[in-house]
Amino acid sequence: MDPSAALRDFLVSRRARLRPEDVGLAEQGPRRVAGLRREEVAALAAVSLDHYIRLERGQASRVSDTVLQAVASALRLTSGERRYLFALARSGAARGADAKVDADAGTGVRPSVQSILDSLADTPAYLVGRNGLLLAWNRPAVEVFLDFAEIPAPRRLIGRLVFGDPRSRLLYADWEAKAREVVGFLRTQVGNRPHDPALAAHIRELLSISADFRRLWSAQDVLERAHGSCCILHPTAGPLMLNYETLQPFDTPEKLLVVYAAEPGSASAAAVRELCARTRVDQ
CATH class of the missing domain: 1.10.260.40 (lambda repressor-like DNA-binding domains)
Structure with a gap:
């Protein structure tokens, strides 16, 4: 870009x-x-x-x-x-750094990170890499959101899921808020890596496939915070009110760990526990 x-x-x-x-x-x-x-x-x-x-x-x-x-x-x-x-x-000084990130960051996931995700038995969580690529997740995330493994790895991008997959409009009670959050995240990614060709290609694709993305992208909004709450409309468990926090591993700033949790003692917390308990029984 x-x-x-x-x-x-x-x-x-x-x-x-x-x-x-x-x-x-x-x-x-x-x-x-x-x-x-x-x-x-x-x-x-x-x-x-x-x-x-x-x-x-x-x-x-x-x-x-x-x-x-x-x-x-x-x-x-x-x-x-x-x-x-x-x-x-200050992006002129970042041109070489962008190329280095592309070459060195990769899409690998440390086994310890996956182990931590798997240990969160009733807590949906996933790991996001550059450009919003989903790198790893746990079983609760599959139960609450969708089975990310069904999506080809190169297409497993948050932007494409929100703007290119019709399931997202049924999943989020306030899809517009989620869409704005994703656009703000991608805008921030552009600020961090304006010379990243993969990011530029992703933005061009979203501009070509989604009128909503074109509308929101033109607003020039950036991501202001990495925490909040959302309502998930689960097809069997009903509405799930979840809070989320975004955590950044110290040594891999290109990756973000997003963790969701319902308020303790709430109906949503009980519903998430029930979803995950059924999964453990099935396994």
Whole structure:
């Protein structure tokens, strides 16, 4: 992907969502486009207009961290959006690193990680690699979500499951929220590895197969948090309210462990235990 174009699109979208009154400015006549003008952002950030225009055109190699922080504050960026801005602005130094990650990260799963997953008898959990590739999971995850082993390994991507598999729309009570979360995750992945050809190909595929992905991708949202809750509409157990946390192994930052659990003592916790107990009996 072109990080300069990504930086341009992101800054334009963040500028467009702000109104003058949002940042303490008076309205000055009709506007041809929505949001703040470039000169207003430059003034709020206390940088020259030419400097800001160069940044919005993706020419960020000579822009200091101080200027980036000032622009981020002027645009009222969240912490996640700031990280994304800095990642794109500093992406030139990451080109070689992206290639190294592609060569070295692989898709292997340590036996100890699989053992930990399997030890979570009543707790759905799975391991996600680069670009949202599902690498490993436990039996409770199969019972609560679906049997990931039925999906060919190269297609076992979170983005493709959510936007390309109709089962996902029946699985999540709030599919839109899940879809936004996945898009935000992929946007963050682009910020981390803008030169990754596999990631670029995955984004192009999702853009080609899903109008919903095109709509959400154009919003330029990034992932703000890696925890939350969701409601799973299980075909036999009914609604399952689950909390989830995303954990990152210290020595493999390209992989994420996602663990789901219901509130102790809740009907959802009892239903998950029952699902897993039936599985153990069948085995």
